[in-house]
Amino acid sequence: MKNISLLCCLMSVLFVFAQKPESSHKFKGQAPIKIVPTNSKPTQKQWKGEYTFDNGSVVFSNDFDGARLNGVIQENDSTYTALITSENTPVNISPWYAFKVRSKTPKKIHLMLTYQDGIRHRYYPKLSSDGENWKALDSINYSEYGKGEKTIGPSSLPLKVSVALQIGSKTLWVAGQELQTSKHVSSWSNNLARKRYVSYKSIGKSTEGRDMAVLTIGKVSSKRMLMVISRQHPPEVTGYLAMKSFVETIASNSKLAKKFRKKYTTYVVPLMNPDGVDNGHWRHSQGGIDLNRDWSNFNQPETKAVKQFMENIVKENKGKFYFGIDFHSTWDDIYYTIDDTFKGNMPGLVPSWLSAVKKQINGYDPNIKPGNKVLPTAVSKNYFYVNFGAESLVFEIGDNTPREFIKEKGQISAEELMKLMLKRVD
Numbered sequence: 115m116k117n118i119s120l121l122c123c124l125m126s127v128l129f130v131f132a133q134k135p136e137s138s139h140k141f142k143g144q145a146p147i148k149i150v151p152t153n154s155k156p157t158q159k160q161w162k163g164e165y166t167f168d169n170g171s172v173v174f175s176n177d178f179d180g181a182r183l184n185g186v187i188q189e190n191d192s193t194y195t196a197l198i199t200s201e202n203t204p205v206n207i208s209p210w211y212a213f214k215v216r217s218k219t220p221k222k223i224h225l226m227l228t229y230q231d232g233i234r235h236r237y238y239p240k241l242s243s244d245g246e247n248w249k250a251l252d253s254i255n256y257s258e259y260g261k262g263e264k265t266i267g268p269s270s271l272p273l274k275v276s277v278a279l280q281i282g283s284k285t286l287w288v289a290g291q292e293l294q295t296s297k298h299v300s301s302w303s304n305n306l307a308r309k310r311y312v313s314y315k316s317i318g319k320s321t322e323g324r325d326m327a328v329l330t331i332g333k334v335s336s337k338r339m340l341m342v343i344s345r346q347h348p349p350e351v352t353g354y355l356a357m358k359s360f361v362e363t364i365a366s367n368s369k370l371a372k373k374f375r376k377k378y379t380t381y382v383v384p385l386m387n388p389d390g391v392d393n394g395h396w397r398h399s400q401g402g403i404d405l406n407r408d409w410s411n412f413n414q415p416e417t418k419a420v421k422q423f424m425e426n427i428v429k430e431n432k433g434k435f436y437f438g439i440d441f442h443s444t445w446d447d448i449y450y451t452i453d454d455t456f457k458g459n460m461p462g463l464v465p466s467w468l469s470a471v472k473k474q475i476n477g478y479d480p481n482i483k484p485g486n487k488v489l490p491t492a493v494s495k496n497y498f499y500v501n502f503g504a505e506s507l508v509f510e511i512g513d514n515t516p517r518e519f520i521k522e523k524g525q526i527s528a529e530e531l532m533k534l535m536l537k538r539v540d
Contacts, residue, residue, distance in 0.1 A: 141266055141446035143483040149492055152413045155402030157201040160184050160394065172223065175214040179295040182394030183213040195226045201395045207268045208396045209233050210349040212289035220282040227275050234262065234271035237290025237349065237513060248292045251277060266445050291351035296324055296388040302358065303329055303384055311375060312365055318419025321400040324388040326419040331365045332379035337433030341424065341498060342382040343440050346405045347397050348390040350443035352511040352520060357384065357441040359524025364532065374532040377539050386416055409497035410490040424502065436460045436535065438498030438506035443513055446481070450508040452499055453486040459503040460538055470530040475523065
Protein backbone atom coordinates (compact mmCIF):
# COMPACT_ATOMS: atom_id res chain seq x y z
CA MET A 115 0.00 0.00 0.00
CA LYS A 116 0.99 3.58 -0.52
CA ASN A 117 2.88 5.36 2.18
CA ILE A 118 0.26 7.77 3.48
CA SER A 119 2.75 10.22 4.98
CA LEU A 120 4.42 10.63 1.59
CA LEU A 121 1.04 10.86 -0.10
CA CYS A 122 -0.12 13.66 2.17
CA CYS A 123 3.09 15.59 1.58
CA LEU A 124 2.71 15.30 -2.16
CA MET A 125 -0.96 16.24 -2.12
CA SER A 126 -0.34 19.26 0.08
CA VAL A 127 1.71 20.73 -2.75
CA LEU A 128 -1.24 20.33 -5.11
CA PHE A 129 -4.09 21.10 -2.72
CA VAL A 130 -3.97 24.16 -0.49
CA PHE A 131 -5.69 23.96 2.87
CA ALA A 132 -7.86 26.52 4.61
CA GLN A 133 -6.81 25.05 7.92
CA LYS A 134 -4.11 22.60 8.92
CA PRO A 135 -5.00 19.13 7.56
CA GLU A 136 -3.32 17.48 10.52
CA SER A 137 -2.30 18.55 13.98
CA SER A 138 0.07 17.12 16.56
CA HIS A 139 -2.96 15.80 18.44
CA LYS A 140 -5.90 13.82 17.14
CA PHE A 141 -9.14 15.64 16.54
CA LYS A 142 -11.15 15.05 19.72
CA GLY A 143 -14.44 14.90 17.91
CA GLN A 144 -17.62 16.84 18.29
CA ALA A 145 -19.56 17.43 21.48
CA PRO A 146 -22.34 14.98 22.40
CA ILE A 147 -25.39 15.21 20.17
CA LYS A 148 -28.09 17.55 21.44
CA ILE A 149 -31.65 16.34 21.09
CA VAL A 150 -33.65 19.05 19.33
CA PRO A 151 -37.19 19.38 17.94
CA THR A 152 -37.43 18.32 14.29
CA ASN A 153 -40.73 19.87 13.29
CA SER A 154 -40.32 21.83 10.08
CA LYS A 155 -39.11 25.41 10.30
CA PRO A 156 -39.08 28.14 7.64
CA THR A 157 -36.09 28.50 5.34
CA GLN A 158 -35.20 31.58 3.35
CA LYS A 159 -34.85 31.07 -0.38
CA GLN A 160 -31.96 33.00 -1.86
CA TRP A 161 -32.72 35.27 -4.77
CA LYS A 162 -31.48 33.64 -7.98
CA GLY A 163 -30.09 35.63 -10.88
CA GLU A 164 -27.15 37.80 -11.98
CA TYR A 165 -25.38 40.64 -10.19
CA THR A 166 -24.01 42.95 -12.87
CA PHE A 167 -21.45 45.76 -12.57
CA ASP A 168 -19.85 48.35 -14.86
CA ASN A 169 -22.71 48.20 -17.36
CA GLY A 170 -22.60 44.45 -17.53
CA SER A 171 -18.85 44.20 -17.84
CA VAL A 172 -18.57 42.01 -14.71
CA VAL A 173 -21.28 39.48 -13.89
CA PHE A 174 -21.73 37.24 -10.83
CA SER A 175 -24.39 34.52 -10.97
CA ASN A 176 -26.02 32.11 -8.53
CA ASP A 177 -28.58 30.86 -11.03
CA PHE A 178 -27.75 27.15 -10.91
CA ASP A 179 -28.30 24.15 -8.66
CA GLY A 180 -26.04 24.12 -5.61
CA ALA A 181 -25.32 27.86 -5.73
CA ARG A 182 -25.00 30.06 -2.65
CA LEU A 183 -24.48 33.79 -3.06
CA ASN A 184 -26.79 36.18 -1.22
CA GLY A 185 -25.42 39.50 -2.36
CA VAL A 186 -22.50 41.32 -4.02
CA ILE A 187 -21.41 44.95 -3.86
CA GLN A 188 -18.64 46.72 -5.73
CA GLU A 189 -16.07 48.58 -3.64
CA ASN A 190 -14.00 49.99 -6.53
CA ASP A 191 -12.94 49.08 -10.08
CA SER A 192 -11.46 45.74 -9.11
CA THR A 193 -12.72 44.97 -5.60
CA TYR A 194 -16.00 43.36 -4.61
CA THR A 195 -17.60 42.03 -1.41
CA ALA A 196 -19.87 38.98 -1.35
CA LEU A 197 -22.33 38.12 1.41
CA ILE A 198 -23.05 34.47 2.17
CA THR A 199 -25.89 33.69 4.59
CA SER A 200 -27.53 30.48 5.80
CA GLU A 201 -30.95 29.04 4.99
CA ASN A 202 -32.11 29.63 8.59
CA THR A 203 -30.76 29.80 12.14
CA PRO A 204 -29.42 28.48 14.42
CA VAL A 205 -26.92 26.69 12.20
CA ASN A 206 -23.43 25.31 12.70
CA ILE A 207 -20.33 26.83 11.10
CA SER A 208 -20.43 25.24 7.67
CA PRO A 209 -20.97 28.24 5.36
CA TRP A 210 -21.36 26.84 1.86
CA TYR A 211 -20.81 29.12 -1.11
CA ALA A 212 -20.87 28.56 -4.86
CA PHE A 213 -21.19 31.06 -7.70
CA LYS A 214 -20.07 31.89 -11.24
CA VAL A 215 -18.29 35.02 -12.43
CA ARG A 216 -17.25 36.36 -15.82
CA SER A 217 -16.03 39.57 -17.47
CA LYS A 218 -16.26 41.00 -20.98
CA THR A 219 -12.51 41.60 -20.95
CA PRO A 220 -9.76 39.73 -19.09
CA LYS A 221 -9.07 41.24 -15.69
CA LYS A 222 -8.07 40.41 -12.14
CA ILE A 223 -10.55 41.10 -9.37
CA HIS A 224 -10.40 40.82 -5.60
CA LEU A 225 -13.45 39.37 -3.85
CA MET A 226 -14.03 39.43 -0.09
CA LEU A 227 -16.20 36.57 1.20
CA THR A 228 -18.16 37.65 4.26
CA TYR A 229 -20.78 35.96 6.44
CA GLN A 230 -23.47 36.73 8.98
CA ASP A 231 -22.41 37.63 12.52
CA GLY A 232 -20.74 34.84 14.47
CA ILE A 233 -19.89 32.76 11.37
CA ARG A 234 -16.37 32.03 10.13
CA HIS A 235 -15.08 30.99 6.72
CA ARG A 236 -14.62 27.20 6.53
CA TYR A 237 -14.14 25.82 3.01
CA TYR A 238 -11.05 26.66 0.97
CA PRO A 239 -12.04 27.96 -2.52
CA LYS A 240 -12.10 25.54 -5.44
CA LEU A 241 -12.16 26.75 -9.06
CA SER A 242 -13.56 25.22 -12.24
CA SER A 243 -13.98 26.24 -15.87
CA ASP A 244 -16.82 23.79 -16.51
CA GLY A 245 -18.47 23.02 -13.15
CA GLU A 246 -17.16 19.45 -13.34
CA ASN A 247 -13.39 19.52 -12.88
CA TRP A 248 -12.03 21.41 -9.88
CA LYS A 249 -8.74 22.58 -8.44
CA ALA A 250 -7.83 24.57 -5.36
CA LEU A 251 -7.19 28.30 -5.61
CA ASP A 252 -3.47 29.11 -5.61
CA SER A 253 -2.47 30.18 -2.11
CA ILE A 254 -0.86 33.39 -3.40
CA ASN A 255 -4.38 34.52 -4.31
CA TYR A 256 -5.85 33.83 -0.87
CA SER A 257 -5.79 36.00 2.27
CA GLU A 258 -7.42 35.45 5.67
CA TYR A 259 -8.65 38.04 8.17
CA GLY A 260 -9.50 37.57 11.83
CA LYS A 261 -8.17 34.03 11.97
CA GLY A 262 -8.75 32.12 15.20
CA GLU A 263 -5.92 30.87 17.38
CA LYS A 264 -6.86 27.18 17.55
CA THR A 265 -5.30 24.62 15.20
CA ILE A 266 -8.54 22.82 14.28
CA GLY A 267 -12.27 23.33 14.54
CA PRO A 268 -14.42 26.49 14.34
CA SER A 269 -12.04 28.55 16.50
CA SER A 270 -9.24 28.01 13.98
CA LEU A 271 -11.10 29.69 11.14
CA PRO A 272 -10.94 33.25 9.77
CA LEU A 273 -13.86 35.65 9.95
CA LYS A 274 -13.55 36.47 6.26
CA VAL A 275 -11.23 35.87 3.35
CA SER A 276 -10.16 37.66 0.19
CA VAL A 277 -9.62 35.80 -3.08
CA ALA A 278 -7.94 37.16 -6.21
CA LEU A 279 -9.60 35.82 -9.35
CA GLN A 280 -8.51 36.05 -12.96
CA ILE A 281 -11.70 36.34 -14.98
CA GLY A 282 -12.64 36.75 -18.60
CA SER A 283 -15.40 35.92 -21.08
CA LYS A 284 -15.33 32.25 -20.13
CA THR A 285 -17.27 31.51 -16.96
CA LEU A 286 -15.25 30.83 -13.81
CA TRP A 287 -16.93 28.65 -11.18
CA VAL A 288 -16.02 29.21 -7.51
CA ALA A 289 -17.21 26.93 -4.68
CA GLY A 290 -16.32 25.76 -1.19
CA GLN A 291 -16.04 22.14 -2.37
CA GLU A 292 -16.49 20.33 -5.67
CA LEU A 293 -20.06 20.84 -6.88
CA GLN A 294 -22.02 17.59 -6.51
CA THR A 295 -25.73 18.30 -6.98
CA SER A 296 -28.64 15.90 -7.36
CA LYS A 297 -27.95 15.77 -11.11
CA HIS A 298 -24.35 14.65 -10.48
CA VAL A 299 -25.49 12.03 -7.98
CA SER A 300 -28.23 10.77 -10.31
CA SER A 301 -25.76 10.50 -13.19
CA TRP A 302 -23.31 8.51 -11.06
CA SER A 303 -26.06 6.25 -9.73
CA ASN A 304 -27.59 5.57 -13.14
CA ASN A 305 -24.18 4.75 -14.55
CA LEU A 306 -23.62 2.26 -11.72
CA ALA A 307 -27.07 0.81 -12.37
CA ARG A 308 -25.98 -0.26 -15.86
CA LYS A 309 -24.49 -3.30 -14.17
CA ARG A 310 -26.95 -6.20 -14.27
CA TYR A 311 -26.76 -6.71 -10.48
CA VAL A 312 -27.39 -3.04 -9.60
CA SER A 313 -30.74 -1.22 -9.68
CA TYR A 314 -31.75 2.36 -8.88
CA LYS A 315 -35.22 3.48 -7.89
CA SER A 316 -37.11 6.13 -5.97
CA ILE A 317 -38.38 5.28 -2.49
CA GLY A 318 -40.10 8.60 -1.80
CA LYS A 319 -40.00 12.35 -2.29
CA SER A 320 -38.24 15.17 -0.49
CA THR A 321 -40.01 18.26 0.83
CA GLU A 322 -39.73 19.93 -2.59
CA GLY A 323 -40.59 16.77 -4.50
CA ARG A 324 -37.15 15.52 -5.48
CA ASP A 325 -36.62 11.79 -5.62
CA MET A 326 -35.30 9.97 -2.58
CA ALA A 327 -33.52 7.21 -4.46
CA VAL A 328 -31.83 3.98 -3.43
CA LEU A 329 -29.26 1.79 -5.16
CA THR A 330 -29.60 -1.95 -4.70
CA ILE A 331 -26.33 -3.86 -5.20
CA GLY A 332 -26.87 -7.61 -5.20
CA LYS A 333 -29.89 -9.91 -4.95
CA VAL A 334 -33.13 -8.13 -4.12
CA SER A 335 -34.30 -11.13 -2.12
CA SER A 336 -31.20 -11.46 0.08
CA LYS A 337 -31.76 -11.94 3.81
CA ARG A 338 -28.34 -10.44 4.63
CA MET A 339 -28.23 -6.68 4.12
CA LEU A 340 -26.10 -3.55 4.54
CA MET A 341 -27.26 0.09 4.60
CA VAL A 342 -25.18 2.99 3.30
CA ILE A 343 -26.25 6.65 3.33
CA SER A 344 -24.56 9.96 2.49
CA ARG A 345 -25.06 13.74 2.28
CA GLN A 346 -27.47 14.38 5.12
CA HIS A 347 -25.60 17.69 5.31
CA PRO A 348 -25.25 19.43 1.91
CA PRO A 349 -21.65 20.78 2.00
CA GLU A 350 -20.14 17.49 3.17
CA VAL A 351 -18.72 16.50 -0.20
CA THR A 352 -15.65 14.64 1.08
CA GLY A 353 -17.89 12.14 2.84
CA TYR A 354 -19.81 11.67 -0.39
CA LEU A 355 -16.57 11.03 -2.31
CA ALA A 356 -15.57 8.37 0.24
CA MET A 357 -19.00 6.78 -0.08
CA LYS A 358 -18.62 6.63 -3.86
CA SER A 359 -15.32 4.79 -3.64
CA PHE A 360 -16.71 2.45 -0.96
CA VAL A 361 -19.80 1.59 -3.01
CA GLU A 362 -17.96 1.30 -6.33
CA THR A 363 -15.68 -1.30 -4.73
CA ILE A 364 -18.63 -3.39 -3.53
CA ALA A 365 -20.17 -3.11 -7.01
CA SER A 366 -16.92 -3.92 -8.83
CA ASN A 367 -16.04 -7.00 -10.87
CA SER A 368 -13.36 -8.22 -8.44
CA LYS A 369 -13.53 -11.82 -7.24
CA LEU A 370 -14.05 -10.57 -3.70
CA ALA A 371 -16.98 -8.33 -4.66
CA LYS A 372 -18.63 -11.07 -6.73
CA LYS A 373 -18.39 -13.49 -3.82
CA PHE A 374 -19.71 -10.86 -1.40
CA ARG A 375 -22.75 -10.07 -3.54
CA LYS A 376 -23.74 -13.75 -3.52
CA LYS A 377 -24.13 -13.54 0.24
CA TYR A 378 -25.05 -9.92 0.98
CA THR A 379 -27.06 -7.13 -0.64
CA THR A 380 -26.03 -3.50 -0.14
CA TYR A 381 -28.59 -0.69 -0.18
CA VAL A 382 -27.34 2.84 -0.77
CA VAL A 383 -29.06 6.21 -0.41
CA PRO A 384 -26.32 8.41 -1.91
CA LEU A 385 -28.18 11.69 -1.43
CA MET A 386 -30.24 11.99 1.75
CA ASN A 387 -30.82 15.74 1.40
CA PRO A 388 -31.42 16.59 -2.29
CA ASP A 389 -33.30 19.82 -1.51
CA GLY A 390 -30.55 21.13 0.73
CA VAL A 391 -27.86 20.28 -1.81
CA ASP A 392 -29.61 21.85 -4.80
CA ASN A 393 -30.63 24.96 -2.82
CA GLY A 394 -27.07 25.51 -1.60
CA HIS A 395 -27.92 25.05 2.08
CA TRP A 396 -25.26 25.06 4.77
CA ARG A 397 -26.74 22.27 6.84
CA HIS A 398 -30.49 21.78 6.77
CA SER A 399 -33.20 20.28 4.60
CA GLN A 400 -35.87 22.38 2.92
CA GLY A 401 -37.88 21.59 6.02
CA GLY A 402 -35.33 23.71 7.89
CA ILE A 403 -34.08 20.74 9.93
CA ASP A 404 -30.79 18.92 10.46
CA LEU A 405 -31.84 15.53 9.13
CA ASN A 406 -29.34 13.76 11.34
CA ARG A 407 -31.41 14.71 14.37
CA ASP A 408 -34.66 13.30 12.98
CA TRP A 409 -34.04 9.54 13.34
CA SER A 410 -36.36 9.31 16.36
CA ASN A 411 -39.30 11.47 15.33
CA PHE A 412 -39.19 11.09 11.53
CA ASN A 413 -40.92 14.40 10.99
CA GLN A 414 -39.13 14.97 7.69
CA PRO A 415 -40.05 13.10 4.47
CA GLU A 416 -36.41 12.28 3.74
CA THR A 417 -35.75 10.29 6.93
CA LYS A 418 -39.26 8.86 6.84
CA ALA A 419 -38.68 7.45 3.33
CA VAL A 420 -35.54 5.59 4.43
CA LYS A 421 -37.23 4.31 7.61
CA GLN A 422 -40.17 2.90 5.66
CA PHE A 423 -37.87 1.37 3.05
CA MET A 424 -35.74 -0.41 5.65
CA GLU A 425 -38.75 -1.67 7.58
CA ASN A 426 -40.42 -2.93 4.40
CA ILE A 427 -37.35 -4.73 3.04
CA VAL A 428 -36.76 -6.50 6.36
CA LYS A 429 -40.39 -7.63 6.42
CA GLU A 430 -40.41 -8.71 2.76
CA ASN A 431 -37.14 -10.64 2.92
CA LYS A 432 -37.47 -11.82 6.52
CA GLY A 433 -33.85 -10.72 6.77
CA LYS A 434 -31.48 -8.60 8.83
CA PHE A 435 -29.28 -5.56 8.42
CA TYR A 436 -25.81 -6.54 9.58
CA PHE A 437 -24.03 -3.25 8.92
CA GLY A 438 -24.97 0.41 8.53
CA ILE A 439 -22.73 3.36 7.71
CA ASP A 440 -23.42 7.08 7.33
CA PHE A 441 -20.76 9.13 5.50
CA HIS A 442 -20.15 12.73 6.61
CA SER A 443 -17.43 15.41 6.63
CA THR A 444 -15.88 17.35 9.49
CA TRP A 445 -12.63 19.01 10.54
CA ASP A 446 -10.55 15.83 10.33
CA ASP A 447 -11.08 12.13 9.63
CA ILE A 448 -12.86 10.38 12.50
CA TYR A 449 -15.06 7.32 13.09
CA TYR A 450 -18.04 7.72 15.44
CA THR A 451 -18.81 4.16 16.49
CA ILE A 452 -21.11 2.48 18.98
CA ASP A 453 -19.39 1.19 22.11
CA ASP A 454 -18.32 -2.46 22.02
CA THR A 455 -20.58 -3.27 24.97
CA PHE A 456 -23.56 -3.04 22.59
CA LYS A 457 -23.96 -6.29 20.65
CA GLY A 458 -25.83 -6.32 17.37
CA ASN A 459 -26.32 -8.88 14.61
CA MET A 460 -22.58 -9.31 14.06
CA PRO A 461 -20.78 -8.46 17.34
CA GLY A 462 -17.28 -7.07 17.11
CA LEU A 463 -17.51 -6.39 13.37
CA VAL A 464 -16.70 -2.67 13.46
CA PRO A 465 -13.61 -2.84 15.74
CA SER A 466 -12.24 -5.78 13.74
CA TRP A 467 -12.90 -3.91 10.51
CA LEU A 468 -11.14 -0.71 11.60
CA SER A 469 -8.20 -2.74 12.86
CA ALA A 470 -7.94 -4.44 9.45
CA VAL A 471 -8.09 -1.08 7.64
CA LYS A 472 -5.28 0.22 9.84
CA LYS A 473 -3.08 -2.73 8.90
CA GLN A 474 -3.68 -2.24 5.18
CA ILE A 475 -2.77 1.45 5.04
CA ASN A 476 0.83 2.12 5.97
CA GLY A 477 1.12 4.78 8.67
CA TYR A 478 -2.63 5.16 9.12
CA ASP A 479 -4.00 5.36 12.66
CA PRO A 480 -7.82 5.57 12.61
CA ASN A 481 -9.29 8.17 14.94
CA ILE A 482 -12.13 6.31 16.68
CA LYS A 483 -14.64 7.80 19.11
CA PRO A 484 -17.11 5.26 20.54
CA GLY A 485 -20.44 6.38 21.94
CA ASN A 486 -22.26 4.68 24.83
CA LYS A 487 -25.69 6.27 24.37
CA VAL A 488 -28.04 4.97 21.71
CA LEU A 489 -31.37 6.31 23.02
CA PRO A 490 -33.12 8.35 21.92
CA THR A 491 -31.90 7.27 18.49
CA ALA A 492 -31.97 10.78 16.93
CA VAL A 493 -28.99 10.08 14.64
CA SER A 494 -28.74 7.49 11.87
CA LYS A 495 -26.16 5.15 13.41
CA ASN A 496 -28.20 4.76 16.59
CA TYR A 497 -31.36 4.12 14.58
CA PHE A 498 -29.65 1.45 12.47
CA TYR A 499 -28.46 -0.32 15.63
CA VAL A 500 -31.51 0.03 17.89
CA ASN A 501 -34.16 -0.77 15.30
CA PHE A 502 -32.36 -3.34 13.17
CA GLY A 503 -29.41 -4.62 15.20
CA ALA A 504 -26.99 -3.40 12.54
CA GLU A 505 -23.37 -2.84 13.55
CA SER A 506 -23.19 0.83 12.66
CA LEU A 507 -21.12 3.98 12.64
CA VAL A 508 -20.68 7.45 11.22
CA PHE A 509 -17.57 7.83 9.08
CA GLU A 510 -16.49 11.47 8.92
CA ILE A 511 -13.90 12.58 6.35
CA GLY A 512 -11.84 15.73 6.87
CA ASP A 513 -12.83 18.73 4.78
CA ASN A 514 -9.32 18.89 3.38
CA THR A 515 -8.43 15.21 3.19
CA PRO A 516 -6.50 14.65 -0.08
CA ARG A 517 -8.87 13.31 -2.70
CA GLU A 518 -6.66 10.40 -3.73
CA PHE A 519 -6.45 9.30 -0.09
CA ILE A 520 -10.25 9.51 0.19
CA LYS A 521 -10.58 7.20 -2.80
CA GLU A 522 -7.95 4.79 -1.49
CA LYS A 523 -9.46 4.65 1.98
CA GLY A 524 -12.95 4.06 0.60
CA GLN A 525 -11.70 1.19 -1.53
CA ILE A 526 -9.65 -0.48 1.21
CA SER A 527 -12.46 -0.03 3.73
CA ALA A 528 -14.91 -1.82 1.45
CA GLU A 529 -12.47 -4.64 0.70
CA GLU A 530 -11.68 -5.30 4.35
CA LEU A 531 -15.34 -5.15 5.33
CA MET A 532 -16.30 -7.68 2.65
CA LYS A 533 -13.53 -10.06 3.77
CA LEU A 534 -14.65 -9.94 7.40
CA MET A 535 -18.35 -10.29 6.67
CA LEU A 536 -17.76 -13.25 4.35
CA LYS A 537 -15.89 -15.02 7.14
CA ARG A 538 -18.98 -14.68 9.35
CA VAL A 539 -21.53 -16.04 6.91
CA ASP A 540 -23.53 -18.93 8.36
